[in-house]
Amino acid sequence: MIELNQLTKTYGETLAVDAVTFTVRPGVVTGFLGPNGAGKSTTMRMILGLDRPTAGTALVNGHPYAEAAAPMGELGALLDAKAVDRNRSARNHLLALGATVGIGARRVDHVLESVGLSEVASRAAGSFSLGMGQRLGIASALLADPGVLILDEPVNGLDLDGIQWIRSLLNELAAEGRTVLLSSHLMSEMQLVADHLVIIGRGRILADTPLQDFIDSSSTGAAVVASPEASRLAGLLAGEGVTLTSREASRFEVRGLDAAAIGEVASRHGVTLHELSSSAASLETAYLALTRDAVEYAGTTQQTSHQSTDQPGEAA
Numbered sequence: 001m002i003e004l005n006q007l008t009k010t011y012g013e014t015l016a017v018d019a020v021t022f023t024v025r026p027g028v029v030t031g032f033l034g035p036n037g038a039g040k041s042t043t044m045r046m047i048l049g050l051d052r053p054t055a056g057t058a059l060v061n062g063h064p065y066a067e068a069a070a071p072m073g074e075l076g077a078l079l080d081a082k083a084v085d086r087n088r089s090a091r092n093h094l095l096a097l098g099a100t101v102g103i104g105a106r107r108v109d110h111v112l113e114s115v116g117l118s119e120v121a122s123r124a125a126g127s128f129s130l131g132m133g134q135r136l137g138i139a140s141a142l143l144a145d146p147g148v149l150i151l152d153e154p155v156n157g158l159d160l161d162g163i164q165w166i167r168s169l170l171n172e173l174a175a176e177g178r179t180v181l182l183s184s185h186l187m188s189e190m191q192l193v194a195d196h197l198v199i200i201g202r203g204r205i206l207a208d209t210p211l212q213d214f215i216d217s218s219s220t221g222a223a224v225v226a227s228p229e230a231s232r233l234a235g236l237l238a239g240e241g242v243t244l245t246s247r248e249a250s251r252f253e254v255r256g257l258d259a260a261a262i263g264e265v266a267s268r269h270g271v272t273l274h275e276l277s278s279s280a281a282s283l284e285t286a287y288l289a290l291t292r293d294a295v296e297y298a299g300t301t302q303q304t305s306h307q308s309t310d311q312p313g314e315a316a
């Protein structure tokens with residue numbers, strides 16, 4: 001478990017992390033989402049004891065991580081996948097890391113296998129692609145079998161297969177009862193990987209919610225219809241409680257009737273349909289709605305707020 005309480009960091013005039021309070025619980029994959037410069041890395045660095053908080057606390061399993069008796073076995077982290085000796089093979093890199101805490105070749109080979117690097121284990125880490133480097137970074141984090149994992153942008157550089165692989169790996173780790181926190185500024189990838197979301201913008205927590213609840217909260221409940229006879233169909237659908245919004249000559253949105261009801265009307269009157277879908281909400285639409293509000297809020301308080309210049313919606 002990771003518990004942050006009023007965690008704050010200022011760099012000179014910049015308020016990088018602003019009184020952040022949230023708990024990362026075991027058993028689920030928690031995504032830490034926010035645009036570039038929102039404060040994700042600074043928060044993670046404070047959890048790891050690499051940056052000293054200006055105020056507030058960050059506890060791992062009830063104590064500051066710097067005070068952990070067996071740090072590698074308590075928490076595994078991937079911060080910068082390129083932070084390896086480029087001339088060392090992947091296997092030797094892990095062996096050297098393991099030697100500091102009494103971990104031997106058997107565990108190293110097991111971890112290499114679980115991240116899919118067994119076949120390239122003797123190749124120099126410097127020759128690795130970005131995605132392979134990420135896998136090696138994840139192997140390092142997993143080496144001492146920690147109960148808590150913190151991964152900064154782990155999906156970076158992975159192809160679709162890699163993303164699917166990391167999704168099942170993280171789900172397995174969470175299902176084993178581990179605490180898993182990963183950051184990303186990419187919503188589409190986060191949507192694929194996380195169960196729970198903590199969203200940060202300009203150093204402040206904007207949302208702390210199950211991913212699906214967050215997506216559902218922005219669902220418009222609209223259906224999208226495309227037909228070469230769009231205006232005739234619109235006339236047939238029009239009625240009390242039904243709102244029609246035209247996007248293009250042959251395409252419109254319907255609120256107040258679901259896709260099944262629209263399909264039945266079209267079929268009864270012999271109207272050809274080219275498209276009929278429920279407009280599915282996505283993490284992206286929910287996130288844009290949330291950060292739009294945050295930008296407006298920030299706009300109205302600009303006189304009194306000071307340090308940060310990064311807008312929550314800037315990376316969207």
Ligand SMILES: Nc1ncnc2c1ncn2[C@@H]1O[C@H](COP(=O)(O)OP(=O)(O)OP(=O)(O)O)[C@@H](O)[C@H]1O
Nearest residue numbers: 011014016034035036037038039040041042043185
């Ligand atoms: N060492 C530092 N010195 C001064 N300012 C810093 C330092 N580290 C971070 N900042 C500032 O703090 C703010 C938060 O940065 P941080 O790197 O934590 O954001 P982030 O959400 O991790 O962004 P990214 O997705 O780009 O990694 C930014 O305004 C950044 O410029």
